[in-house]
Amino acid sequence: MRIVKKEIAEAVEWTENHEAYVNPYYGCSAGCPFCYWLNIPGWEGTFEVRTNIVSALEDFCSCSENAGCRIYFGSYGDPYADELERDFQLTRQCLEMLQKMQRPVTISTSARSNLILRDIDLLKQIPNLTVITELCRLDQLERLTQGQTHIGVDVSNDLHRAGVRVIGTFAPILPGITDSVAVRAALDPAIPLYIDHMYIQGNSIQAQRVIAFIQKEFPKLENLYQKYFEKDSETCALFERYVLSLANHDNTFMMPFEEET
Numbered sequence: 001m002r003i004v005k006k007e008i009a010e011a012v013e014w015t016e017n018h019e020a021y022v023n024p025y026y027g028c029s030a031g032c033p034f035c036y037w038l039n040i041p042g043w044e045g046t047f048e049v050r051t052n053i054v055s056a057l058e059d060f061c062s063c064s065e066n067a068g069c070r071i072y073f074g075s076y077g078d079p080y081a082d083e084l085e086r087d088f089q090l091t092r093q094c095l096e097m098l099q100k101m102q103r104p105v106t107i108s109t110s111a112r113s114n115l116i117l118r119d120i121d122l123l124k125q126i127p128n129l130t131v132i133t134e135l136c137r138l139d140q141l142e143r144l145t146q147g148q149t150h151i152g153v154d155v156s157n158d159l160h161r162a163g164v165r166v167i168g169t170f171a172p173i174l175p176g177i178t179d180s181v182a183v184r185a186a187l188d189p190a191i192p193l194y195i196d197h198m199y200i201q202g203n204s205i206q207a208q209r210v211i212a213f214i215q216k217e218f219p220k221l222e223n224l225y226q227k228y229f230e231k232d233s234e235t236c237a238l239f240e241r242y243v244l245s246l247a248n249h250d251n252t253f254m255m256p257f258e259e260e261t
């Protein structure tokens, strides 16, 4: 991955639901074939380090019209990207400032390392904090099926035991390839898990990547997935039923979830 340092004009990117998102780092090295950001030109292959994010966020939070607004971390990149946060500590510096301001915070992390545990004492001092862990990383699921640990699950459990509010997510589920059952079994039963369908268009880069992955790792499923991407109604209904069958029991629910304001 190429690392580029950049100064940004605004700390916050607003979502269509008017959520204030902050991305100290932009880009990701996980290489998930289903990643929804793959079609953003220039997103893949480069990490952007937003060197002035702390002062830009302080400007945003100091503005009276943004008083009390919940700050979300991590949409286009992991705020705890191990390759970057270990050296730059921009997420930690932002959180220290928000803790002093007592702002509500949500952190979304792909939890591919346990770096977030470095900040556990700080996290516990932030009021109204939620950590969302993304638990469908293919390499970690493979480890779990081999009887090894899933680092995102371990991190979720450690945070939960420390008193931090944690929500696990598993999206998308790829029927026949990944499912949430093993993750649910390894996750502390008190941590809610939110799952979702796969929202990928048949002619997209994500569909091409998923098919290439299946050809290599699950060749028997290629025809099924081709039919799914061609919108074959029986296959789509089969996939939908499968995902729904995993929800609404064992503290597992369908996305989306509502964050407290």
Ligand code: SF4
Pocket: 028, 029, 030, 031, 032, 034, 035, 036, 037, 076, 077, 110, 134
């Ligand atoms: S971890 Fe998330 S952001 Fe990174 S490639 Fe996978 S889906 Fe995309």
